[in-house]
Amino acid sequence: MIWSKNETLTRGEMESLQLERLKETVNRMYEKNEPYRKKMSEAGIRPEDIRSLEDLKRLPFTTKDDLRDNYPYGYFSTPKNEIVRIHASSGTTGKPTVVGYTRKDLETWTELVTRIAVMGGATKDDIAQICFGYGMFTGALGLHYGLENLGAIVAPASSGNTEKQIMYLKDFESTLLVATPSYALHIAEVARAMGIDPAKDLKVKTGLFGGEGITESMREEMYRLWGRDMKVTQNYGMSELMGPGISGECLELQGMHINEDNFIPEIINPETGEVLPAGEEGELVISCINKEGLPLIRYRTKDITRLVNEPCKCGRTTVRMESIKGRSDDMLVIRGVNVFPSQIEEVLLKVSGIGPHYEIIVDRVNHLDNIEIKVELCDDNKLDLYSQLTALEEEIKHKLRVVLGLSANVKLVAPHSLRRFEGKAKRVVDLRK
Amino acid sequence: MLKQLSIFVENEIGSLRTVTSVLKKHNINIRAIATFDSPEFGILRIIVDKPELARDILEENGFVLKITNVIAVNLEDRPGELDKVLAVIENAGLNLNYIYSFVIREDNSPLLVMHIDDLEIAKQILSEHGVKIGTLED
Structure with missing residues (x-):
C-alpha cells in the first residue's frame, strides 16, 4: 500500500511542486528569519533569484551551530504564539537545539510518519508497541502520532525495563515494534533467556527501526531472532528537520524513500561544500520546503550517503538514500544517543588525577552498544589504597553519565601507555560492524 | 619503619615484568611483594633494598x-602468632589496611608487612605487647 499520491508523482510533477514550495519557503525565511536573511544577504542572493531548482545551490547552508547560536527560539520562522509544540535534541554539547512546530507542522509530520510506517508494512490492524524514550526526543511522539493516524493501536511503552516490554509484547499481542535496531535485538535475547522464543511465542511481524542505522548483519540477526517472516525496515530522520519521517525503507529494501515533496535532498562534498553529481557519495544536505515553524534550508546533516534515482519496484517514484555510511564529523551514536568525543574530553579535563590523553572504544556486546574510555592515571596519591583508584573510576563514570546521558566503562591505564599523535589525534576505535 | 613502593600496573600479560625488568637492570633487590588487582588494573606493592633509587628509576x-x-613485625614460626598481633591491633582500635609477608628471610622467621592508618601509634603499641618490629637489616 502507498499512503499518499505524492509518493508516486512523475519527476516533472514532483519538481514543479518542489520549486513552488521552495520559493514559498525562501520567501518565508527571508521575511521572518533574521539570521538566515543575513546569511542570504552576505551571499548576495534574494528570494526572487530562485527561479529553478538549480538555483537551490546558490543558497547558504544552515548548520547545527546556527540553531545553537540562536538558542532557544531565535531561529523560528513564525511568531512564537503560533508554535504549539517544541522538541529538543540531546543537548550534550552545552545547549540543546530546540525545534518548534506549528499546528500545521504537526499535521504534516504525522502524515509523513504514516507514509513511512505504511512503507515498512504497518497497517491499521497493527498493535504497535513504541519502545523509544518519550520526552524531548522526536522519535517516540513522531511514530506515536503517525501510527495512530494510520489507525493502529498504539502502546506507548517507552524505553527501558526490558522484561516489562516483553510482558507487554506477549500480553498485548503486539504485532509491530518501534525501537532502535540494537534494542530490538536485545529484547529478543532477553526474551529467549526468559524461555520465550520471539519468533514463535510473540506476534511481532513488523519492525520499524530508527534512531540509529541498521547494518545488513543486524538485519540478518533480526530475522534469526524474530523470525524469517519479520518485516525489518529502517527509517531516517533528525529533530532539526522534523524528526522521523524524512525517509524510510519500503519492503523492497533498496534504500530509504525520501519524502521529496517535503524535503529536497542534495549530496555535497563535505570539505568544499560543492554539490556532487547524481549517484556520488557525500554529505546529505536537506532543505525543508513544507514547514512553518522551522523550515531549515540546506541543512547539513553530516551524514554520509548516496542518492539512488532509479525507479523502485514498490511503485514509489521518490528518490532513495542508501543506509548511512558514516559521519562527516566525529559524532558517535551510542544506544541511539549522539555523542561527540569533544564532550568526553571536556569531562575528562575537569577530573584531577588523570592525564589529558584518552581513547574511546565502542563495541557491541549482546547487541547493545558498549563504550569504554581509557584514561591514564597520573596522580600517585591515589596509590595508597585500592579503594581510592576505584573511587576515581566511579567519579569519572558519574561525570560522564551526567553529561552524556549514558553509562560508559572507564579504564585506568598506565601513564604514557596510550598512543600519542602528532597530527590530528585518532581517539575513537569503533569495533561495531 | 619501612618504605614501600606502590606502583600502578595494568592487569595485562607482562605488566609486572615491566617493573621487575627495570629493577633488575639497576641491581635493585626485591624483599617483599604483593599485588592487589581488579580485572582491569592493580597496585603492585614492593619493598626493595634501595627504595629512593627504585622510585627515581621507575619514575x-x-x-x-x-x-x-609501612611497618614490619617479626613473628615466631608457630600457630597463633599472627592472631596475637592482629588482636593487639584490633584492641587498639587501629585500622589495618593490608598485610603481606616477606619473600625470603635468611633466619627463617616470618616477617609480616602491614599498612596501618596510624603507624607511629601502631608501632608503639605493638612494641608494648612484645611484638618485635622488623627492619630490612635483620
Whole structure:
C-alpha cells in the first residue's frame, strides 16, 4: 500500500511542486528569519533569484551551530504564539537545539510518519508497541502520532525495563515494534533467556527501526531472532528537520524513500561544500520546503550517503538514500544517543588525577552498544589504597553519565601507555560492524 | 619503619615484568611483594633494598608510584602468632589496611608487612605487647 499520491508523482510533477514550495519557503525565511536573511544577504542572493531548482545551490547552508547560536527560539520562522509544540535534541554539547512546530507542522509530520510506517508494512490492524524514550526526543511522539493516524493501536511503552516490554509484547499481542535496531535485538535475547522464543511465542511481524542505522548483519540477526517472516525496515530522520519521517525503507529494501515533496535532498562534498553529481557519495544536505515553524534550508546533516534515482519496484517514484555510511564529523551514536568525543574530553579535563590523553572504544556486546574510555592515571596519591583508584573510576563514570546521558566503562591505564599523535589525534576505535 | 613502593600496573600479560625488568637492570633487590588487582588494573606493592633509587628509576621509566611508610613485625614460626598481633591491633582500635609477608628471610622467621592508618601509634603499641618490629637489616 502507498499512503499518499505524492509518493508516486512523475519527476516533472514532483519538481514543479518542489520549486513552488521552495520559493514559498525562501520567501518565508527571508521575511521572518533574521539570521538566515543575513546569511542570504552576505551571499548576495534574494528570494526572487530562485527561479529553478538549480538555483537551490546558490543558497547558504544552515548548520547545527546556527540553531545553537540562536538558542532557544531565535531561529523560528513564525511568531512564537503560533508554535504549539517544541522538541529538543540531546543537548550534550552545552545547549540543546530546540525545534518548534506549528499546528500545521504537526499535521504534516504525522502524515509523513504514516507514509513511512505504511512503507515498512504497518497497517491499521497493527498493535504497535513504541519502545523509544518519550520526552524531548522526536522519535517516540513522531511514530506515536503517525501510527495512530494510520489507525493502529498504539502502546506507548517507552524505553527501558526490558522484561516489562516483553510482558507487554506477549500480553498485548503486539504485532509491530518501534525501537532502535540494537534494542530490538536485545529484547529478543532477553526474551529467549526468559524461555520465550520471539519468533514463535510473540506476534511481532513488523519492525520499524530508527534512531540509529541498521547494518545488513543486524538485519540478518533480526530475522534469526524474530523470525524469517519479520518485516525489518529502517527509517531516517533528525529533530532539526522534523524528526522521523524524512525517509524510510519500503519492503523492497533498496534504500530509504525520501519524502521529496517535503524535503529536497542534495549530496555535497563535505570539505568544499560543492554539490556532487547524481549517484556520488557525500554529505546529505536537506532543505525543508513544507514547514512553518522551522523550515531549515540546506541543512547539513553530516551524514554520509548516496542518492539512488532509479525507479523502485514498490511503485514509489521518490528518490532513495542508501543506509548511512558514516559521519562527516566525529559524532558517535551510542544506544541511539549522539555523542561527540569533544564532550568526553571536556569531562575528562575537569577530573584531577588523570592525564589529558584518552581513547574511546565502542563495541557491541549482546547487541547493545558498549563504550569504554581509557584514561591514564597520573596522580600517585591515589596509590595508597585500592579503594581510592576505584573511587576515581566511579567519579569519572558519574561525570560522564551526567553529561552524556549514558553509562560508559572507564579504564585506568598506565601513564604514557596510550598512543600519542602528532597530527590530528585518532581517539575513537569503533569495533561495531 | 619501612618504605614501600606502590606502583600502578595494568592487569595485562607482562605488566609486572615491566617493573621487575627495570629493577633488575639497576641491581635493585626485591624483599617483599604483593599485588592487589581488579580485572582491569592493580597496585603492585614492593619493598626493595634501595627504595629512593627504585622510585627515581621507575619514575624515569614512566611509572606512577608512591612511597608509603609501612611497618614490619617479626613473628615466631608457630600457630597463633599472627592472631596475637592482629588482636593487639584490633584492641587498639587501629585500622589495618593490608598485610603481606616477606619473600625470603635468611633466619627463617616470618616477617609480616602491614599498612596501618596510624603507624607511629601502631608501632608503639605493638612494641608494648612484645611484638618485635622488623627492619630490612635483620
